[in-house]
Amino acid sequence: MNETDGRTKTCGLIAHPAGHTLSPMIHNSLAEYTGDNLVYVPFDVEEDELGNAINGAYALGVLGLNVTVPYKEQVIKQLIEIDPLAKKIGAVNTLVRCKDKKGYKGYNTDMTGLARSLKNNDVSIENQNVIILGAGGVARAVALLMSAKKAANIYILNRSVNRAREIESELKSQDDNCSKVFALSLDEWKIIPQKDDNGDKIAYLCFQSTSVGMYPNNDKVIIDDPKFYEMIHTGYDIVYRPMETTFIKMCKEHGARTLSGLEMLLFQGIDAYELWTGKVIEKKWSAEIYQKMVDFFNKPKNIVLVGFMGSGKSTVSKNLASNLCCTRLDTDFLIEKSMECSISSIFSEKGEEYFRNLETKTLRNINKDNDDRIVLATGGGIVLRAENRRLLKKIGMVVYLKASPESIYKRVSGNASRPLLQVDDPMKKIKDLMQQREALYELAADIVIDTDGKTQSQVAEEIVKAYEGEG
Template identity: 45%
Template sequence: MEINGKTRLLGLLGDPVQHTLSPLIHNTLSDILGINEVYVPFHTHKEGLADAVKGAFELNILGMNATVPHKNEIMASLVDIDEGAAAIGAVNTLVRTANGYKGYNTDMMGLSRELESYGVELDSKRVIILGAGGAARAVAYMCMNKGADKVYILNRTIEKAQTIAEDMNGHFGRETMTAMRLGDYGQLLQENVDDKFVVFQSTSIGLAPNNEAVVIDDPHFYDRVSVGIDLIYNPFETKFMKLCRQAGALAYNGLRMLLYQGIIAYELWNDISISEDVADIVYDRLLQSIRENVILIGFMGCGKTTVGEALARKLNFDLLDVDSYIEDKAGCSIKQIFADKGEEYFRQLETDTLKELNSRLSHTVISTGGGLPMRQANVDELRRMGRIIYLDVKPEEVVRRLAGDTTRPLLQGENVDQRVRKLMGQRGPVYEAAADIIVPVTGIEIDEIVQEISSYIEGGR
């Protein structure tokens, strides 16, 4: 990006701001769209907030976001406030006007667009909101605005939940929202015995590094969930989401909400509409910034399983073997799948499996089948999933390691060495093109291989 005399400035007011992903969203948009704007974070203390807003206007700053802890207090420094932001009582986006900044709440709009992208409907549905903080208030407004039939807001202390329920019922002129103590969720389920709920998890419980924390751990609660949306996106799959999926419900995190609230702010600043194709590019870059999956690719016998087990232990990651995962779901071996339905069916099954895993895996070492990267659609999914490591093994080492293996047709019969070299010659360039790094493994101890990979991964965090 070239900065010149025509560059416009965008920014974020917050305390703290060091870990924000907003610059990634907005600067990526400017790069893709060719708009001469730069987005930077401004560490702003509460005592200087009003002066910061006034100074930003005098400095001709085009627009800003506001994050914790300024979303409420900043409203006093604005010349106008959007109806939705006023009802929620929080502003996260400042849009320049002739006399000052107008405030919007794109968190609520971003969550709404996320639901649309996943095909989740709220009209006439029953909804549960877990928590009663600022995020819950935005969720409550969106649910009421989208015509939810009943909305139950559950919190450990009922007073905050009651305030939100009263404010929303009053704003919309209907008694749709009910406040309850969190511990009374069992009573709620009994009173609505035939219903399933769309559930929003709006608290910080489960946020990394407390990945195994969850607001409600009762499996019977999750039996009544149709869709679960956790506003947290780190970890990529929270314990709440895991429990939803184990009960057969759909589950999504808040990363697309983060994406869309930023996109909507950018649209407001520039009076433009951003396509889903562009949104998807930004989403992929967000994924790459927060996902810490490690994918091992390579020819049979390169040691993906052995290296994967040791690497998972060192990084304290989960371990998943794609072939084993497919076999468990299919209830039969890959050899049997090939025999019954053919290779093309299996390759499509690999692609479908990667898409499923891509929606939920984080902090996982993933071992892949040797032929999986030969399909470009699979490589695309792997790149979205994490960093790809190619374990590069010599042909003679493959033959040596797998001597006596009767499960692989390639290793049976005459001219094994010749056939291995031919297939490796075909696959090697594909592996190299797909990989983020190439790690030679022939004659190298496992500990050395693992150390090289882990140094690369940890260096990129």
């Protein structure tokens, strides 16, 4: 990796939340391979600050930006120019700095990345028979790409056939359209032709473009009839969290070739990098980066939850452990088990300092002994010691579950098992303790998630997106 200096070019990702994303892995690896003095960083931008962020990026000399949800449509009004494909799709994910104008030009490399991914795997689009599952924004973009690349027949299947018909009408209205387009409901898949006029079997390139199969519904699939998958020669799931969705599994079981949306993520990044730098990325480099991405998903990773008492660490950790097939550990439970008494008893009989020593010992043991992929819930004061903060980061990705004092009070008031709250004014105690600890939670954390107004499932889903990488 190049060291930064006064000539270092900057590119980045605008998102909210930015969380953990694979984009820096892609672009910083590309900079290393090409020898470009360039660094790529994520920017967490609030929705009402998007315009200021774009203007500020230009003023600071930022070479290029990616944007992701929720900004792919919103960003268009901030541009001085837009590429025809992006304009047709109605969404932009890549901004390129214009040298002769004050602003950025927008592109959609999601779809060019998808096309490049198919080409990289020797899958042609021209004269192809295509099935698209879903009729949302991604499905529409895939359909536009398939039509532009002269697919023969395009079947769009959706629960609401009216949405599929809207895409069908749009494609048929285009002057350059040469594809035959058919909108169907999901249960009409059986009327899709399975043999041609000569009686030969027709095999389909199928795109799964819905969120079905994504966490927390990993076991779901939009069509569950095995006979449907006998029609597919190549199944492409836009979802890549998890890498092997139920759709991918069923395609494989029936002999189809399968491709993951992780490749689309890679090649949209490569297309963006080439737009920013003018460099041509070699195939061997893309293969090496893809392997890095696969390794990232496959390597055992741990999640550590920190936060004030009542922030939801216990319930969220149970949700995560169940859905990610991880082992759940809880520092308070481990301490109670080893000492054969409750936390409140330890505080009253031995004092807080003795308890903090037990916390540190527990973290050391987890670092030394655990080989499984774990979700670790921790006590509210575990961040007070610098050694503990270091140990937490060694264990895994540290997530700070943040909550307001009012939310905490509502969740824990009257709970006699909280030794630090057995005072005359627990609300004041909560505010005082949170004021002391908040900066330490921030210091320990890799990501921060505000839990106010969210269900435990919603909080868990945000963590999973960060854990598995959000492109």
